[in-house]
Amino acid sequence: xxxxxxxxxxxxxxxxxxxxxxxxxxxxxxxxxxxxxxxxxxxxxxxxxxxxxxxxxxxxxxxxxxxxxxxxxxxxxxxxxxxxxxxxxxxxxxxxxxxxxxxxxxxxxxxxxxxxxxxxxxxxxxxxxxxxxxxxxxxxxxxxxx
Amino acid sequence: xxxxxxxxxxxxxxxxxxxxxxxxxxxxxxxxxxxxxxxxxxxxxxxxxxxxxxxxxxxxxxxxxxxxxxxxxxxxxxxxxxxxxxxxxxxxxxxxxxxxxxxxxxxxxxxxxxxxxxxxxxxxxxxxxxxxxxxxxxx
Numbered sequence: 001x002x003x004x005x006x007x008x009x010x011x012x013x014x015x016x017x018x019x020x021x022x023x024x025x026x027x028x029x030x031x032x033x034x035x036x037x038x039x040x041x042x043x044x045x046x047x048x049x050x051x052x053x054x055x056x057x058x059x060x061x062x063x064x065x066x067x068x069x070x071x072x073x074x075x076x077x078x079x080x081x082x083x084x085x086x087x088x089x090x091x092x093x094x095x096x097x098x099x100x101x102x103x104x105x106x107x108x109x110x111x112x113x114x115x116x117x118x119x120x121x122x123x124x125x126x127x128x129x130x131x132x133x134x135x136x137x138x139x140x141x142x143x144x145x146x
Numbered sequence: 147x148x149x150x151x152x153x154x155x156x157x158x159x160x161x162x163x164x165x166x167x168x169x170x171x172x173x174x175x176x177x178x179x180x181x182x183x184x185x186x187x188x189x190x191x192x193x194x195x196x197x198x199x200x201x202x203x204x205x206x207x208x209x210x211x212x213x214x215x216x217x218x219x220x221x222x223x224x225x226x227x228x229x230x231x232x233x234x235x236x237x238x239x240x241x242x243x244x245x246x247x248x249x250x251x252x253x254x255x256x257x258x259x260x261x262x263x264x265x266x267x268x269x270x271x272x273x274x275x276x277x278x279x280x281x282x283x284x285x
Contacts (some may be wrong), residue, residue, distance in 0.1 A: 059183075
């Protein structure tokens with residue numbers, strides 16, 4: 001059982017600089033061939049100032065920064081025991097290469113199922129660009145196998 | 147509240163499916179680096195076995211990124227308002243995923259008319275691995 005007192009705890013903010021090269025690597029890894037995601041001219045023709053961040057990319061922020069690992073370590077949860085249960089995004093405005101996105105996350109809920117065999121941690125995050133504008137909200141449910 | 151259904155978005159309409167190549171280890175390494183998910187359970191067979199898994203397996207977010215591809219192949223990404231996924235079962239090495247998408251209904255979200263799209267990642271054995279839902283502005 002994970003202590004419910006972790007509910008409300010904020011993670012260290014994650015700052016993600018959006019780079020063209022990283023976006024191209026991401027597009028290649030997921031097999032995305034739409035030129036909007038790889039070719040700056042195609043992105044501009046589609047109305048973006050630069051390569052747009054694809055829909056699920058911002059999940060990287062709390063991973064890159066180590067904020068998620070630090071949260072699990074603080075809670076005493078080995079990374080070998082976690083699975084991704086649910087993920088949600090609500091979109092407000094695009095982010096593009098050249099933007100600097102800051103993600104602030106907190107633990108929104110903790111609950112268990114199957115008589116404690118599984119614990120669930122719900123993390124909620126806000127992603128804002130360098131102008132302080134809301135880019136996306138994210139919701140992550142992590143399952144812990146006990 | 148009744149929302150008029152724009153033409154072509156009748157509930158039950160199926161969107162073009164997206165068929166992926168079977169999952170292999172190189173793909174997991176490439177996606178791990180690009181996505182930031184370097185949990186060794188997806189990359190290192192020794193670690194995966196110690197964790198009680200038969201082998202490494204796909205990052206959940208790889209499957210969700212495939213779902214997103216199916217959406218943005220159909221509508222420009224700036225129409226996407228909301229996207230949720232539930233990871234129901236592990237996508238193992240060798241699984242050949244097909245993303246299917248169906249228009250469920252048309253709803254109003256933050257004052258906008260949106261098509262609600264139901265998405266599924268299914269492997270070659272007919273098992274649903276990820277269930278998703280997306281709201282796409284159609285106004």
